[in-house]
Amino acid sequence: MKNKTFFKSVVCAVRGFAYALKTEKNYAYYLAVTLVFLLVNILVRVDFYCYIFQFTATFGVFSSECTNTAIEHICNKITTDKDPKIKLIKDIAAGSVLCWGAVFFTAEFIFIGRAVLC
DSSP, rough: OOOOOOOHHHHHHHHHHHHHHOOOOOHHHHHHHHHHHHHHHHHOOOOHHHHHHHHHHHHHHHHHHHHHHHHHHHHHHHHOOOOHHHHHHHHHHHHHHHHHHHHHHHHHHHHHHHHHOO
């Protein structure tokens, strides 16, 4: 069923994100890691552009994790049997989260290193 208004679409999206936050433990980990790095960034005084990049990478991780969670739910609805093709689909979706996580951590270490050394 299609949403009739933009507002209803946003409400559905927020509901989906809230569900993921409640049910997927990785979201809590990502949120904690993001807050720790935000605090470190403030302490070492990274420049403004680092915060923009951190924001972008953080929401890239959350976005890919939402997609990964949706794919896992669809796969689990299709079959509960162990199927190598379903496992591959789930692994590929998880790879997206890994890519964004690598971007986030690499950038953070570069930003913090630059701020400390300068």
